[in-house]
Amino acid sequence: MIPDLSLRSDPSxxxxxxxxxALVAVIAAGEVVLTRVVETAVSGGGFPAWFPRVGSIGQTVVFYATVFDALTFVAVPAALLWLGYACGYHRATTEIAGQ
Incomplete structure (x- = not known):
């Protein structure tokens, strides 16, 4: 018996x-981790062994700041648009089904 997957295409x-x-949590946690790691690196402690780095301290900070800015100013608005579309679609289909 094959389950009906046609409802899976509807935006949820x-x-x-x-x-x-998840995006907001990653951005918030990433900013905190980056701040603490950079403070440690600048004070002379260097980067931790687990932290991926790109060249110098400055290059690493710019790289991660760019990634977090892209998440903040591109991915979060795209997710908000997706959420708005999904809520509108859900409301429209439940109103039609309720008639």
Missing amino acids: PRTALAVLG
Whole structure:
């Protein structure tokens, strides 16, 4: 017996909300970790062995700042648009089904 997967193509507000929450959590945690690692590196302690680096301290900071800016100013608005579309689609389909 094959399950009906046709409903899986409908946008789900829960999925969009989960992605948005994950993006916000990654950005918040990443900014904190980056700040602490850079403070340690600048004070003379160097980078921890587990931290991926790109050349010098400055190049590493610019790289990670660019990644977090892209997440903040590109990925989060895209996730918000996805969430808005999913909520509108969900509301429209539940109103039609309720008639």
